[in-house]
Amino acid sequence: MEKKVLILWLLTILFWGVSPVIEKIGLRSVEPLLALFIRTSAALLAISLTLFLSPSISLSSLNFKNVGILSLSGILAGFLGMLTYFSLLKAKNASQIVPLTSTYPLVATLLAVLFLKEELNFYKILGTTFVVVGIYLLFKS
Structure with a gap:
């Protein structure tokens, strides 16, 4: 990186x-x-x-x-x-709400695959699975 x-x-x-x-x-x-x-x-x-x-902002692209x-x-x-x-x-509690609302990448990923035709690969599926498991664990706490 x-x-x-x-x-x-x-x-x-x-x-x-x-x-x-x-x-x-x-x-x-x-x-x-x-x-x-x-x-x-x-x-x-x-x-x-x-x-x-x-100085680098140009409104002409709007x-x-x-x-x-x-x-x-x-x-x-x-x-x-x-x-x-x-x-x-x-x-x-902020400690519960912030992680739960931070699951919006699940929606973004699904919509990007469906509408933007982005690739769905093993790592995206694995990451999504981890997010779902994390949500489950937060709801159990």
């Missing part, structure tokens, strides 16, 4: 690992929809500043189709997925 990919991977798991703990604390006295609004507003501000300060597809993704994952996740996180 090249060094840049390794660093980005480690930063990603660090950011995503710390975030649920912070969110669980923030959700103690705040309703999920309001918490999501605050979180998303802060993210929008950070993204906007980064976008406007980045078209109606791209904007529509990315908007749909934002509504599904960024709004509806996060709202249901925050509702779960407020109601249950």
Whole structure:
């Protein structure tokens, strides 16, 4: 694995690992929809500043189709997925909810094989099996 990919991977798991703990604390006295609004507003501000300060971003690659597809993704994952996740996180333990909701790669893999015609090989099947076993063990705890 090249060094840049390794660093980005480690930063990603660090950011995503710390975030649920912070969110669980923030959700103690705040309703999920309001918490999501605050979180998303802060993210929008950070993204906007980064976008406007980045000289390499070109808006010329945007078209109606791209904007529509990315908007749909934002509504599904960024709004509806996060709202249901925050509702779960407020109601249950972060140590159970985070791993259980992190099983979305099962859905993504299935849809990628069906609609994007991606290859389904031994390693994907084995990995999927491990995820299913992990889900089972979490439900037993």
